[in-house]
Amino acid sequence: MLSFQRRGSCTLPPLRWLLLLAAWEAGSGQLHYSIPEEAKHGTFVGRIAQDLGLELTELVPRLFRVASKDRGDLLEVNLQNGILFVNSRIDREELCGRSAECSIHLEVIVDRPLQVFHVEVEVRDINDNPPVFPLREQRLLISESKQPDSRFPLEGASDADIGENAVLVYRLSQNEYFSLEPPINSKQTKRPSLILKKVLDREKTPELNLLLTATDGGKPELTGTVQLWVRVLDVNDNDPVFDHLEYKVRIMENAAKETLVITLNATDLDEGANGQLVYSLMSIKPTGRHLFTLDEKNGELRVNGTLDYEENKLYEIEVLATDKGTPPMVGHCVVLVEILDTNDNSPEVTLTSLSLPVREDAQPNTVIALISVSDLDSGINGQVTCSLTPNVPFKIVSTFKNYYSLVLDSSLDRERVSTYDLVVIARDGGSPSLSATVSVSVEVADVNDNAPVFAQPEYTVFVKENNPPGAHIFTVSAMDADAQENALVSYSLVERRVGERLLSSYVSVHAESGKVFALQPLDHEELELLQFQVSARDAGVPALGSNVTLQVFVLDENDNAPTLLPHGAVGAGGAVSELVSRSVGSGHVVTKVRAVDADSGYNAWLSYEVQLGTGGVRSPFRVGLYTGEISTTRALDEVDSPRQTLLVLVKDHGEPALTATATVLVSLVESGQAPKSFSQASGRASAPEASLVDVNVYLIIAICAVSSLLVLTLLLYTALRCSALPMVNEATGGPGKPMLVCSSEVGSWSYSQQRRQRVCSGEVLPKTDLMAFSPSLPPNLGRDERERQESESSHPGQPRQPNPDWRYSASLRAGMHSSVHLEEAGILRAGPGGPDQQWPTVSSATPGKESESRCSSGNLSNELFFLRAEMLMAPFWVFLFFHKTRPLDIHDCFHFMLRVLQELKVDN
Missing domain, CATH: 2.60.40.60 (Cadherins)
Known part of the structure; x- marks a missing residue:
C-alpha cells in the first residue's frame, strides 16, 4: 500500500490520486518505472513529478533533487517539466551482472518541508551481447574405435544477457559424421555435444573441420561461432567417465585455504596406461582459477584463496579426466560451487541532507538529517537496525526499509546546551552481531537578538591635511553578542552631503575590517572638521545595527607660502x-x-x-x-x-x-x-602748484566722505537697535539664542561672509577668523582684563604670542589690507620708539572663561559705538596726513571704512 503525507495546503484531485495509486501499486511505497538498457540520452522514463503529486512550479523552490546510491549520473530529472530521463548510457550487465533482477534505486528529496520518495527504475535487458565461446578453436581427439551415437561434449558459449536473450541454440555445419545434440542438463551448464553418426575411418578422414554456431533467442538474433578441429585417433577407444556429469557443492565464504571442496572420481574401462587418469581444471567461471586447486592424481578440489560471497555467489568449474593412452582419452564433468554467506560485513551508515545548525526556536519533529544504512551480507546478516545516543532531544524515525530520519524530539535551549554530539549506531542481525557508528555534531543556532555595540558612542580623530589618497585614518570596531552570521558585523557609511559633495567622496569604510580611509587629500583651509556616522549591521535576518559618530579634525600643515x-x-x-x-x-x-x-x-x-x-x-x-x-x-x-x-x-x-x-x-x-x-x-601733476591743488582735492573729498559715513552710521545704528532681537534669533537658528559678537583684546572685529554661511549650515565647527584691528579697548572689559592689557603694553619689546587657533580667511584679507593701512597711519603703533606688536586674536567657538568675558549679544552696541568713534577721528587722520606728507593713506582709511560697513551689512 502507498502511504502519503499531506503537507501545507497542496491537495490532489481524486483522479490524480487514482492514477498515482495505480503507478505505485507494485512498489510497496515506491514509484516503479521500467526502461530498456542502452537507452539513448534523453530517453523518457516517466513523469516523476506528476506521479509523486508535486506541482511543476514548486520543484525549484523546494530544491527538488534526485540521489542514487548506485549510479547517480544515469538518470536525471528535467525541473521544467518534471520528466525523468536517461542521462547517460546504462549497461545492465555492468550494473547488475547476470542477476535476474536489475533496478536503480532513486531517492527523491524535496525541501520546505522535507519529503523523501523512493523510486525503483527497472532496467530491462535487451539483446546487446552476442554469444561468446571461450576459445576461438576447440580441438577434439576421437578414436576411430568409437561407436556410432557416441557423445563428445563441447565447450558451450556464454551470453552476458539474461532470459530469452541468453537462451542459446547451437547449429553445426553440414557433415556426414557428426550431428549436434542439444543440451540436456541443467540451466547452469547448457553444453552442446557432438553425436557420432557413423564409424570413423582414420585412413579415409583423419581430420574434420567443423563450424559450431550459437544463436541467442533475442530479437534480432545474435550469433557466435567456434571452429571445431576433430582429429581421429586410433586404438584407445574408451573414455574416462565421471560418476556424475555435474556435481553441486556448498561452502562457506570464510573457508580457510586448503579446505577440501570435493573429491572427484572418474573411471576408464581400458587397461594399463590407457586406464590411468590425470585430473585437470579446464575452466572456472567466473574467472577465479586462482581460488581453487585440483590434485591431478586423486581428484581433490581444494580452496586456494579467499572466497567472497558479496563478489561471486556461484562458481562453475569444468574438470577434465585424461587417460595415459595413445592417444589419450578425456572425460568431462562440471562442479558447481555455491558460496554461503557469513556475517563478515559491518553495516554502513550514511548521513545526507544535514540541516545544520538547528535554530533554538525550531519546532519538534523538524527533520535534521536523513540516514541510510546498508549491509552487503544477505539474510539475517544483512538486516540492520538503528539506534541513537540516549538522553538527547532527538530521535530516529524509520521512513522506509533501511532509511531513517533524524528529527527533533523536544525543544532546544542554546543558552543551556549549544552543541549536541550524537552517535548513530547501526547493528545487523548476524551472530555475532556487527555494528557501525557515525557521529554528528548538532550545533544550536542562536536567533538574532543582539545588535552590534561600539565601545563608545563617539570617536575623535586627528588627521593631518594633505594626506595621501586612500590613507587609513581610523578603525571602528563593534562587538555582537550573537553567534555565527548573527555576529558577523559589516560596516558602512551613513551617507550625507558635506557642502556640495557627498560624504562618500571624502571617506570610505571597509565593510569587513571597519577601517576608515580618506579617499582624497584633506585640506585644512577647506574643511576643518568632518563629522559623520559609521553604521555597523550584523548579518542576521532581520539585521540589527547601531551607529557611531566620528569627528575627524583636519590638522593644519604649512602648505601655503605667505x-x-x-x-x-x-x-x-x-x-x-x-x-x-x-x-x-x-x-x-x-x-x-x-x-x-x-x-x-x-x-x-x-x-x-x-x-x-x-x-x-x-x-x-x-x-x-x-x-x-x-x-x-x-x-x-x-x-x-x-x-x-x-x-x-x-x-x-x-x-x-x-x-x-x-x-x-x-x-x-x-x-x-x-x-x-x-x-x-x-x-598727476608736473609742478608744485598742481600738487597743492591735488592735496586740496583730497582734503575736500575726505571731509565729504567722513560726513557721509557719519550719517550712514547713525542710520545703520538706529536700524540695528530696532531689529536686534529678530536678527539674533535668525542668525542663531532658534529663539532666545543670542548672536555671538566677539571683540578681541585689541579692538573691533570683522567676520567673513563665507565663514558665517559654513557655521550656519552646520557642516563644520565655526572657524575662528574674527580679527581685531582697532587699538581701542571696549569699555565693558573687566578690571582684570584691562590690567592684563596694561601689563602687556608695559613690555613693548616682548611680542604677545598668538592663540594657536587663529588663522586668516580669504574673506578677511581685504579687511586686513585696510587694517594694515591704519597701522601705517600710526593708529596701531605704540610710538616712535618702536612698534608694539599687536597680535590678531580670536574668539573661539568653544565656550571658555576668556570668551565669555568678551563675547555676548550685548556687545553689538559697544562695537558700533567704537566704530562710530573711529569714523569721527577721520579729520584727525587727515591732520596726521598733512604732517606726515602721506596722501595715499587717506584713500586707505576710506577704503577701510567702506569695508567695515560692507562687513556689517553682510553679517546683519
Missing part, C-alpha cells in the same frame, strides 16, 4: 617704490610690507626681515619683525645713496618655513622736492 598684498606705487619688476624726504628722523615709517598666509596657527604667524639692501655699509632702514613696517633707523644724511633697494623676506613659523620676498625701492629726495617727485611718479 602671499604679498599689493600696495603703493608698483614699479618695474613688481617692486614697490616709495619717496622719502632726507629730512625725516629716526623711526619714520616709510612703508609697510603686507602679506597674508592661508594657513592657521603658527603656520600663519609671519615675520619680516631685511634680506638684502643698498645704501652704504649700514642701511638706514629696518623692518618690523612682526608688523612689516619699514622705518628709518637714523636720520638721513647726504652720504646716503639716493636710491635704496630693500629685499624683505616674509617667513612663516611652519616646519619647514615657507617664504616670500618683497622688493622695496626707496628714493631719497630733498624736503622741497618730495611733492614734486611724488607727483611725477604718480603722473
Whole structure:
C-alpha cells in the first residue's frame, strides 16, 4: 500500500490520486518505472513529478533533487517539466551482472518541508551481447574405435544477457559424421555435444573441420561461432567417465585455504596406461582459477584463496579426466560451487541532507538529517537496525526499509546546551552481531537578538591635511553578542552631503575590517572638521545595527607660502617704490610690507626681515619683525645713496618655513622736492602748484566722505537697535539664542561672509577668523582684563604670542589690507620708539572663561559705538596726513571704512 503525507495546503484531485495509486501499486511505497538498457540520452522514463503529486512550479523552490546510491549520473530529472530521463548510457550487465533482477534505486528529496520518495527504475535487458565461446578453436581427439551415437561434449558459449536473450541454440555445419545434440542438463551448464553418426575411418578422414554456431533467442538474433578441429585417433577407444556429469557443492565464504571442496572420481574401462587418469581444471567461471586447486592424481578440489560471497555467489568449474593412452582419452564433468554467506560485513551508515545548525526556536519533529544504512551480507546478516545516543532531544524515525530520519524530539535551549554530539549506531542481525557508528555534531543556532555595540558612542580623530589618497585614518570596531552570521558585523557609511559633495567622496569604510580611509587629500583651509556616522549591521535576518559618530579634525600643515598684498606705487619688476624726504628722523615709517598666509596657527604667524639692501655699509632702514613696517633707523644724511633697494623676506613659523620676498625701492629726495617727485611718479601733476591743488582735492573729498559715513552710521545704528532681537534669533537658528559678537583684546572685529554661511549650515565647527584691528579697548572689559592689557603694553619689546587657533580667511584679507593701512597711519603703533606688536586674536567657538568675558549679544552696541568713534577721528587722520606728507593713506582709511560697513551689512 502507498502511504502519503499531506503537507501545507497542496491537495490532489481524486483522479490524480487514482492514477498515482495505480503507478505505485507494485512498489510497496515506491514509484516503479521500467526502461530498456542502452537507452539513448534523453530517453523518457516517466513523469516523476506528476506521479509523486508535486506541482511543476514548486520543484525549484523546494530544491527538488534526485540521489542514487548506485549510479547517480544515469538518470536525471528535467525541473521544467518534471520528466525523468536517461542521462547517460546504462549497461545492465555492468550494473547488475547476470542477476535476474536489475533496478536503480532513486531517492527523491524535496525541501520546505522535507519529503523523501523512493523510486525503483527497472532496467530491462535487451539483446546487446552476442554469444561468446571461450576459445576461438576447440580441438577434439576421437578414436576411430568409437561407436556410432557416441557423445563428445563441447565447450558451450556464454551470453552476458539474461532470459530469452541468453537462451542459446547451437547449429553445426553440414557433415556426414557428426550431428549436434542439444543440451540436456541443467540451466547452469547448457553444453552442446557432438553425436557420432557413423564409424570413423582414420585412413579415409583423419581430420574434420567443423563450424559450431550459437544463436541467442533475442530479437534480432545474435550469433557466435567456434571452429571445431576433430582429429581421429586410433586404438584407445574408451573414455574416462565421471560418476556424475555435474556435481553441486556448498561452502562457506570464510573457508580457510586448503579446505577440501570435493573429491572427484572418474573411471576408464581400458587397461594399463590407457586406464590411468590425470585430473585437470579446464575452466572456472567466473574467472577465479586462482581460488581453487585440483590434485591431478586423486581428484581433490581444494580452496586456494579467499572466497567472497558479496563478489561471486556461484562458481562453475569444468574438470577434465585424461587417460595415459595413445592417444589419450578425456572425460568431462562440471562442479558447481555455491558460496554461503557469513556475517563478515559491518553495516554502513550514511548521513545526507544535514540541516545544520538547528535554530533554538525550531519546532519538534523538524527533520535534521536523513540516514541510510546498508549491509552487503544477505539474510539475517544483512538486516540492520538503528539506534541513537540516549538522553538527547532527538530521535530516529524509520521512513522506509533501511532509511531513517533524524528529527527533533523536544525543544532546544542554546543558552543551556549549544552543541549536541550524537552517535548513530547501526547493528545487523548476524551472530555475532556487527555494528557501525557515525557521529554528528548538532550545533544550536542562536536567533538574532543582539545588535552590534561600539565601545563608545563617539570617536575623535586627528588627521593631518594633505594626506595621501586612500590613507587609513581610523578603525571602528563593534562587538555582537550573537553567534555565527548573527555576529558577523559589516560596516558602512551613513551617507550625507558635506557642502556640495557627498560624504562618500571624502571617506570610505571597509565593510569587513571597519577601517576608515580618506579617499582624497584633506585640506585644512577647506574643511576643518568632518563629522559623520559609521553604521555597523550584523548579518542576521532581520539585521540589527547601531551607529557611531566620528569627528575627524583636519590638522593644519604649512602648505601655503605667505602671499604679498599689493600696495603703493608698483614699479618695474613688481617692486614697490616709495619717496622719502632726507629730512625725516629716526623711526619714520616709510612703508609697510603686507602679506597674508592661508594657513592657521603658527603656520600663519609671519615675520619680516631685511634680506638684502643698498645704501652704504649700514642701511638706514629696518623692518618690523612682526608688523612689516619699514622705518628709518637714523636720520638721513647726504652720504646716503639716493636710491635704496630693500629685499624683505616674509617667513612663516611652519616646519619647514615657507617664504616670500618683497622688493622695496626707496628714493631719497630733498624736503622741497618730495611733492614734486611724488607727483611725477604718480603722473598727476608736473609742478608744485598742481600738487597743492591735488592735496586740496583730497582734503575736500575726505571731509565729504567722513560726513557721509557719519550719517550712514547713525542710520545703520538706529536700524540695528530696532531689529536686534529678530536678527539674533535668525542668525542663531532658534529663539532666545543670542548672536555671538566677539571683540578681541585689541579692538573691533570683522567676520567673513563665507565663514558665517559654513557655521550656519552646520557642516563644520565655526572657524575662528574674527580679527581685531582697532587699538581701542571696549569699555565693558573687566578690571582684570584691562590690567592684563596694561601689563602687556608695559613690555613693548616682548611680542604677545598668538592663540594657536587663529588663522586668516580669504574673506578677511581685504579687511586686513585696510587694517594694515591704519597701522601705517600710526593708529596701531605704540610710538616712535618702536612698534608694539599687536597680535590678531580670536574668539573661539568653544565656550571658555576668556570668551565669555568678551563675547555676548550685548556687545553689538559697544562695537558700533567704537566704530562710530573711529569714523569721527577721520579729520584727525587727515591732520596726521598733512604732517606726515602721506596722501595715499587717506584713500586707505576710506577704503577701510567702506569695508567695515560692507562687513556689517553682510553679517546683519
